[in-house]
Amino acid sequence: MMYPLLRVEDLTIGFPAATVVHEVSFEVFPGETMALVGESGCGKSITAFALMRLLPPGARILRGEVMFDGINLVTAAPRTLRDVRGRTLSLILQEPMTSLNPVLPIGMQIAEVMRRHEGIGKAAARRRSVELLELVGVTDAQRRYDDFPHHFSGGMRQRVMIAMAVACNPKLLIADEPTTALDVTIQAQVLDLLDSLRRQLGMAVLLITHDLGVVAQWADRVTVMYAGRVVEQAPVRPFFASPRHPYARGLLDASVGHDGEAHYTTRRLNEIPGSVASAAFEHGCPFAPRCPVRIDACRLSSPPLVALVPEHRVACIVTAGTEHVPAVG
Amino acid sequence: MSLLSVDNLHTRYVSRGRTVTAVDGVSLTVAAGETVGLVGESGCGKSTLGKTILRLVDPAEGSIRIAGQEIATLGQRALAPLRRNMQMVFQDPYGSLNPRQTVGTLLETPLKVHGMGSRRERRAQVLDILARVGLPPDAAARYPHEFSGGQRQRIGIARALVLKPQLVICDEPVSALDLSIQAQILNLLVALKRDLGLSYLFISHDLSVVRYFADRVLVMYLGRIVESADHATLWRDPRHPYTRALLSAVPVADPTYPRAPVAMRGEVSSGPATGCRFRTRCPIAIDRCAVEDPMLNDLGGQHRVACHRLE
Amino acid sequence: MPLEGALDRSADAAPPIARPLARGRSGRLLRACVTNPAFLVGLMILLTVVAVALLAPWLYPGDPQDMVAVPAMWPGEDWEHPLGTDSLGRDVAAGLAHGARVSLLVGLSAAAIGLTIGTVVGASAGYFGGVVDNALSRLTEVFQTVPTFLLVIVIVAIVQPAASTIALAIGVAAWPTVARLVRAQFRSLREADFVMAARSLGYSSPRIIAMEVLPNALPPVIVTTSVMVANAILTEAGLSFLAMGDPNLVSWGSMIGDGRSLLRTEWFLTALPGAAIALTVLSLNLVGDGLNDILNPRSGLA
Ligand SMILES: Nc1ncnc2c1ncn2[C@@H]1O[C@H](COP(=O)(O)OP(=O)(O)OP(=O)(O)O)[C@@H](O)[C@H]1O
Ligand SMILES: Nc1ncnc2c1ncn2[C@@H]1O[C@H](COP(=O)(O)OP(=O)(O)OP(=O)(O)O)[C@@H](O)[C@H]1O
Ligand code: SF4
Ligand SMILES: [Mg+2]
Ligand SMILES: [Mg+2]
Numbered sequence: 001m002m003y004p005l006l007r008v009e010d011l012t013i014g015f016p017a018a019t020v021v022h023e024v025s026f027e028v029f030p031g032e033t034m035a036l037v038g039e040s041g042c043g044k045s046i047t048a049f050a051l052m053r054l055l056p057p058g059a060r061i062l063r064g065e066v067m068f069d070g071i072n073l074v075t076a077a078p079r080t081l082r083d084v085r086g087r088t089l090s091l092i093l094q095e096p097m098t099s100l101n102p103v104l105p106i107g108m109q110i111a112e113v114m115r116r117h118e119g120i121g122k123a124a125a126r127r128r129s130v131e132l133l134e135l136v137g138v139t140d141a142q143r144r145y146d147d148f149p150h151h152f153s154g155g156m157r158q159r160v161m162i163a164m165a166v167a168c169n170p171k172l173l174i175a176d177e178p179t180t181a182l183d184v185t186i187q188a189q190v191l192d193l194l195d196s197l198r199r200q201l202g203m204a205v206l207l208i209t210h211d212l213g214v215v216a217q218w219a220d221r222v223t224v225m226y227a228g229r230v231v232e233q234a235p236v237r238p239f240f241a242s243p244r245h246p247y248a249r250g251l252l253d254a255s256v257g258h259d260g261e262a263h264y265t266t267r268r269l270n271e272i273p274g275s276v277a278s279a280a281f282e283h284g285c286p287f288a289p290r291c292p293v294r295i296d297a298c299r300l301s302s303p304p305l306v307a308l309v310p311e312h313r314v315a316c317i318v319t320a321g322t323e324h325v326p327a328v329g
Numbered sequence: 330m331s332l333l334s335v336d337n338l339h340t341r342y343v344s345r346g347r348t349v350t351a352v353d354g355v356s357l358t359v360a361a362g363e364t365v366g367l368v369g370e371s372g373c374g375k376s377t378l379g380k381t382i383l384r385l386v387d388p389a390e391g392s393i394r395i396a397g398q399e400i401a402t403l404g405q406r407a408l409a410p411l412r413r414n415m416q417m418v419f420q421d422p423y424g425s426l427n428p429r430q431t432v433g434t435l436l437e438t439p440l441k442v443h444g445m446g447s448r449r450e451r452r453a454q455v456l457d458i459l460a461r462v463g464l465p466p467d468a469a470a471r472y473p474h475e476f477s478g479g480q481r482q483r484i485g486i487a488r489a490l491v492l493k494p495q496l497v498i499c500d501e502p503v504s505a506l507d508l509s510i511q512a513q514i515l516n517l518l519v520a521l522k523r524d525l526g527l528s529y530l531f532i533s534h535d536l537s538v539v540r541y542f543a544d545r546v547l548v549m550y551l552g553r554i555v556e557s558a559d560h561a562t563l564w565r566d567p568r569h570p571y572t573r574a575l576l577s578a579v580p581v582a583d584p585t586y587p588r589a590p591v592a593m594r595g596e597v598s599s600g601p602a603t604g605c606r607f608r609t610r611c612p613i614a615i616d617r618c619a620v621e622d623p624m625l626n627d628l629g630g631q632h633r634v635a636c637h638r639l640e
Numbered sequence: 641m642p643l644e645g646a647l648d649r650s651a652d653a654a655p656p657i658a659r660p661l662a663r664g665r666s667g668r669l670l671r672a673c674v675t676n677p678a679f680l681v682g683l684m685i686l687l688t689v690v691a692v693a694l695l696a697p698w699l700y701p702g703d704p705q706d707m708v709a710v711p712a713m714w715p716g717e718d719w720e721h722p723l724g725t726d727s728l729g730r731d732v733a734a735g736l737a738h739g740a741r742v743s744l745l746v747g748l749s750a751a752a753i754g755l756t757i758g759t760v761v762g763a764s765a766g767y768f769g770g771v772v773d774n775a776l777s778r779l780t781e782v783f784q785t786v787p788t789f790l791l792v793i794v795i796v797a798i799v800q801p802a803a804s805t806i807a808l809a810i811g812v813a814a815w816p817t818v819a820r821l822v823r824a825q826f827r828s829l830r831e832a833d834f835v836m837a838a839r840s841l842g843y844s845s846p847r848i849i850a851m852e853v854l855p856n857a858l859p860p861v862i863v864t865t866s867v868m869v870a871n872a873i874l875t876e877a878g879l880s881f882l883a884m885g886d887p888n889l890v891s892w893g894s895m896i897g898d899g900r901s902l903l904r905t906e907w908f909l910t911a912l913p914g915a916a917i918a919l920t921v922l923s924l925n926l927v928g929d930g931l932n933d934i935l936n937p938r939s940g941l942a
Contacts, residue, residue: 405845442842
């Protein structure tokens with residue numbers, strides 16, 4: 001059995017007024033791509049921040065453990081963290097504009113990362129930054145090195161972020177919606193790029209996305225979150241063949257692409273009835289208020305994540321009750 | 330008469346002595362009640378086109394008419410009252426919200442500036458629009474940073490719709506949203522369109538969304554429109570080699586489906602100076618492509634393509 | 641609205657989402673004090689200094705330059721003069737209290753002058769860009785290449801060494817820092833998407849500058865201001881120490897200067913005003929840091 005590169009266990013994160021991530025557990029193995037999907041606002045980004053220990057002010061890790069490469073990141077000293085961040089563990093943020101420094105040329109921002117972690121000289125850092133910019137598909141990188149972030153289109157900023165994140169060949173790259181701002185051809189290029197880096201360097205990728213097409217084509221496994229909890233976890237093939245959690249099923253159903261011929265003049269898109277539940281939901285299954293197969297027991301306690309078949313885990317008592325549940329583990 | 334008609338529009342950016350022609354001779358129309366989709370490579374000038382149409386960026390040349398009125402040359406002061414009718418949902422949901430204003434202020438100020446309603450009516454409208462985009466009423470008292478990416482995008486949509494404009498330019502309005510909320514927002518945009526007769530210029534790189542939502546689709550490459558067709562035609566019979574490459578790159582939500590290699594060579598470039606801008610990446614380029622710039626050419630049935638191989 | 645919304649049925653089920661405890665400016669201030677003890681300490685020290693400065697004429701009526709007792713008395717020797725007397729028999733406590741007036745007054749007016757010039761220059765350069773920006777930036781650079789203290793000494797040497805001219809000199813020497821900061825703020829904010837969004841909503845330019853750009857540009861400037869006050873106090877002290885200060889006023893700097901010759905025996909004569917300067921500067925820095933958090937809505941105090 002392979003040891004996981006990253007093991008998150010029981011991670012619980014709260015803001016002063018509410019807990020937004022509840023007992024999240026998952027693993028990422030070396031060299032694999034794990035996709036993290038879920039409703040907008042379900043805590044994906046907050047989880048990613050917690051892994052880097054870069055939570056927004058006010059947010060606190062209330063419980064849980066994050067073991068990365070032999071280090072418990074929850075209790076690690078700031079020095080250790082600084083060393084890990086950007087070197088073996090790096091993060092691509094969801095908002096390229098706010099995470100780039102608006103008053104520094106982009107090339108300098110990439111070079112800075114390398115100079116800090118690898119202690120290479122100014123000229124060498126510049127050369128490597130230009131190479132990286134070319135690698136992520138910024139043409140004329142020599143000249144664009146000195147451009148400021150606002151000179152770039154949304155998609156180009158995102159590629160700059162990617163260049164910055166892979167600058168030090170990390171072991172795990174957390175990518176928070178890295179291609180949301182990109183068109184499909186560049187999305188394919190960028191994901192292929194991440195894929196080849198992953199293969200060449202044995203880098204693992206935690207890919208946060210809401211594009212199920214991306215999940216299907218580029219991920220090995222998928223973790224579905226809802227309202228701050230993990231509700232399903234499976235390798236992609238069984239997941240797309242038959243998603244088990246009612247929320248995951250609703251998600252696939254709501255997909256515009258799943259019915260290629262649909263047009264707004266002829267058909268309304270399927271929605272999951274109701275609205276985003278809050279992670280502050282106290283009792284019962286967080287999805288219960290919107291669930292089409294709910295039974296009374298769903299309101300009583302939050303269902304645990306159980307393995308239906310090894311590797312395919314679901315947190316739904318209805319699904320678990322109707323299918324054979326082998327012993328966990 | 331079309332609600333929006335743009336003719337031979339050019340937009341240039343000058344930065345550090347270098348000129349970038351981000352929009353290079355675009356003509357398009359949007360009829361009242363119509364949804365026009367705009368797709369294209371990242372950096373090809375889609376946002377710039379949208380911003381130029383709304384006169385947020387100054388055009389270098391060309392004409393922009395809204396309901397027959399020429400606005401390309403109007404001063405900002407003369408434009409201000411017209412802005413009520415044309416709104417934009419910005420691509421970057423965080424950057425476009427003032428971090429020091431609460432969501433309530435963000436949504437109420439436009440109404441105040443345009444003198445719409447009493448204080449109480451305005452408050453009611455703010456709550457109404459919040460509910461419509463699926464945010465709780467207490468969101469009004471919070472600051473943008475307290476929301477997730479998708480929630481912020483909905484704030485941006487709410488702000489664009491609160492003035493009840495006729496034309497809304499949506500710059501990637503659903504790309505930050507997960508599928509179920511994406512479906513809700515698209516259904517909402519459809520409902521608003523039906524009820525208010527809104528017109529949309531809908532910029533997106535999510536082709537399945539554009540396919541669902543647009544009546545007509547424009548494909549843009551390096552500042553130019555290279556193909557234009559109604560939605561069904563474009564997907565049934567894409568003609569321009571770039572459009573074909575774009576469609577081939579849409580990831581299929583089925584892991585057993587083999588990932589297709591993108592039917593295009595090289596990468597985005599600033600484009601060659603002469604001839605067709607796509608020719609350095611085009612799999613079917615001929616000699617003529619290097620010397621002559623292809624014009625949009627009607628293949629019949631409003632299907633227009635700019636490519637020498639298709640004349 | 642007369643429309644059939646697609647989402648209204650989901651809206652009433654909308655859940656409460658995490659909400660911070662206190663709201664508004666004062667709420668933030670309160671929370672800042674609770675969560676940031678350094679800010680609270682800084683604020684207390686600063687308020688004490690201000691109170692002493694304001695009350696000095698009542699606490700110690702008369703000229704602090706007058707000889708009131710035996711020279712070089714140690715603190716605690718005579719409770720009439722709790723902090724002792726200096727080599728000329730002047731009351732140290734009275735000197736410190738009146739010195740606080742001079743230090744704060746010079747510090748505040750210098751900062752105000754620097755802030756005004758700096759903001760105007762920086763905002764014009766940043767907002768208008770182009771030729772204006774070029775000219776103003778060159779000017780700023782010229783001023784910045786001259787060491788501040790040297791510039792102040794030169795100005796004071798030319799004009800009268802009075803408290804007002806000293807404040808003016810320090811202010812004139814300090815504005816480039818503010819100008820550069822404000823310019824950078826305006827430049828990046830001018831390009832910000834939310835400013836473009838404001839234009840797209842038809843807001844007028846004055847409204848955009850006042851409501852959208854300024855509130856985002858000012859906080860770092862306000863924070864810098866507290867540091868500027870501190871620097872001005874230090875500069876004034878330095879001048880007085882070199883006997884280039886206002887000869888008619890007692891200031892902390894001149895007290896240190898006078899005590900210098902007795903440093904080996906009556907060291908308290910230098911240590912006390914030195915401590916007063918250090919404490920005040922420290923408190924200003926603490927307050928500046930705290931303000932930075934309070935004024936930033938992302939800090940979690942919002
Ligand atoms: N600073 C904050 N204060 C209070 N609540 C916050 C704050 N930041 C985020 N939240 C809440 O935490 C929850 C999780 O946010 P997060 O950004 O992780 O969502 P997400 O899953 O990444 O969503 P998206 O797909 O839209 O980016 C949201 O409900 C959000 O409202
Ligand atoms: N303020 C600016 N100054 C200089 N160049 C700019 C500026 N804004 C955009 N550009 C350039 O203009 C081109 C078009 O940018 P635009 O933002 O319109 O692209 P886009 O099609 O919206 O791309 P995306 O899909 O990535 O958002 C890009 O090459 C970009 O680098
Ligand atoms: S004109 Fe020539 S180069 Fe351009 S797309 Fe057509 S075939 Fe390709
Ligand atoms: Mg997120
Ligand atoms: Mg764009």
